[in-house]
Amino acid sequence: MVLHLSTFHREGGAAVAASRLNRALQNNGIASQMLVHDSDITEDNVTPLAHSKWQKKLALGRFIGERLAFLPFEKDSSVRFAYSPAVVGNDISGHPLVRKADILHLHWINFGFLSLESLKKLLALGKPVVWTLHDMWTFTGGCHYSRGCNNYLTHCCNCPYLSRPGQYDVSFEHFEIKARIYEHANLSLVSPSHWLQQLVQNAALTNQLSALSIPNCIDTDIFRPKDKTGIRNRMNLPRDKKLILFAGANTLDIRKGFLYFREAMQLLQDESYEILIFGKSGSNAFDDLGTRVHYLGKISEVEYMVDAYNTADLIVVPSLEDNLPNTIMEAMACGTPAVGFETGGIGEMIDHKENGYLADFKSSVSLAEGIQWVLKNNEDKDLSLNAREKVLHNYSEKVVADRYTQLYTKLL
Template sequence: MILHLSTFHLEGGAGVAATRLHRALLYSGEDSYMLIPEVQNPEQGIIPLANTKWKSRINFFRFVSERLQFLPFEKDKSVRFAFSPAAAGADISTHPLVIEADIIHLHWINFGFLSMDSLEKLFSLGKPIVWTLHDMWAFTGGCHYSRGCENYLIHCQYCPYLAQPDEYDISFSQFEQKAAIYKTAKMALVSPSNWLNDLTKKAKLTKNLPALSIPNCLDTEIFKPKSKTEIRKVLNLPIDKNLILFAGANTQDPRKGFDYFKEAIRISSALSENIEVLIFGKSNPDSFASFPVPVHYLGKITETEQMVNVYNAADMIIVPSLEDNLPNTIMEAMACGTPAVGFATGGIPEMIDHQETGYVAKLKSTNALSEGIEWIIRNNINGEISAKARKKVEDCYAENVVTGQYSKLYKSLLEK
């Protein structure tokens, strides 16, 4: 039995990716379960740790405790959720599903779900561990993305996320604790992107652990092309405009590069009057007031069908992330035949074949983003780029492709 552990179910990129893998494994015939703190939408094999109101409160207290323990150390509010001390979490080592599991498959487990002590108790069980890394946290002293800091290559200390970084700060102590517990783990590390896999193999904490790259998966029967004209009519969007999409869990997160998107649109709108913008995700609508073109803000979208419709309504998606692993939004859009433009960072260049399935722009260059927008507009008139984008997803990220790779990994670990 495969037991997935994830803080989130259908929220955030990592939670969505974990759930999609669980569903795909079930469909392929694997005995798969997923243990998470709480379930908002019950489904097969998804088991909540909190099955009473009291346990739900305890989950919340763990989250608050974990955040409060970082508060005295944080540099400023902008890094509040960018560093996880993993000081509070649940002990699930005696949970029936954990005891029954043949493979324990970790995903994103921070924000009070599992602490460093929780991980140590899980590893001490001696069960094979697969850990899908959705960011850099597993091999750093606490940050999820290092923002250019390379201390994790030797030993984390003097952490730039901290108000008073020093030689023996909390990044140093977490690094030491990880080094100690990793020695006891029978663990394979999986990175959805080759970029993150390369970092994993270079990082001091993980360079001697088995590591490989397996991408996230997507149901290509759900995320698929539809009639753009009909969808725009349904959503009350203009039929004769080039609609450019920005999608993100939080547009205010500096790492998502929203300011670069805005400036690229300003440059492109000076070249073409036929551009309008679609935005969905958590955001402040007031931030769109100074936009150079009309903005259609669709709010936070949680329904999959609505998400598919928005991808199909757009002519392209822009993903100006400054650091990212393997963004679900690119995969989802391309599966719907919507080409992507993104910065050359993280796993993005692996997803977008430059001037084939989309456009890869020089990092932090708004001019390059604008050039990508113009290139898509000029070259996708007959839908050739859209077809190639869809084919890329079918070949690389379809459920049967990804589950086959994971099943092979599970089998090898059990044989050992």
């Protein structure tokens, strides 16, 4: 049995990817279960660590404790959730599902679910451990994305996330702890993108560990092309406008590049375009976008999300650092072309001028040109067809489940 370990069940891109893999493996005949920190959603083969109200309060307390542990060190509030010290967590080494598992499969484990100490105890069990990386935390002193800092290539210190960076700061300390934990671990690292795999192979903490790249998966029977006109009628959206979609877990996250999307839309100023947005957002996020905005809020219902992707003419993903964005995969599965910066794993998903457009990094002008190019060149829907085909051949459940099954078999 494979046991997936994830802080969240379906909250955030990493949890969504982990949940999809758990279901994909089950659909392909693999005994697979998932253990999460807490969840308000009931799903077969998914077990929350916190069941009772008291346990849920403890789970919240661990999250708060983890944040408070970093508070004295943080540079400012903008980095509060971008660095995880992993000093608070659960010891799950004796949990019945952990004991029963043949393979332990880690995903995103921070925010009070697993600490470095509990990670050490898991690895000490001697079971084969697969770790799918959803950001850079595994091989840094604590940051989830390095924002251009390359200290992890040699040894983390002088961390730009800290209020008092130094040669022996807290990032140095946590780097040392991880080095000791990994030294004799039966650990295989999986990167959803080749971009992240290259970082793993270059990082000082992980360059001696087994590493490969397997993408995330998606259910292409759920995320599929649908009738655009019918959806727009149901959602009271205009049928005579080109709808440009921006989607993300948090539109105000600097890493998601909303600033560049705003500047690109201000450059376009075309009355035939309107904007469609879903995700978390602040009250002033849509000021000065230069055109009408249809804000759908945070979407948790899958069918409604599929409709949102289908009603759009393209999706814009101007992330500055990203692994293998679910939003691009979801949109392309629905036949919606994507425009994004050529950075991280985005360049592996978007084939330039075949199923979308790769804009020059941090160029709002290039982003605007990409939006115009896709809208102009997709009248015959070739880009849409290519986008769907890319997902079917690379990210479908069976394709990804087969690759993980081969890895598990090899480890056992």
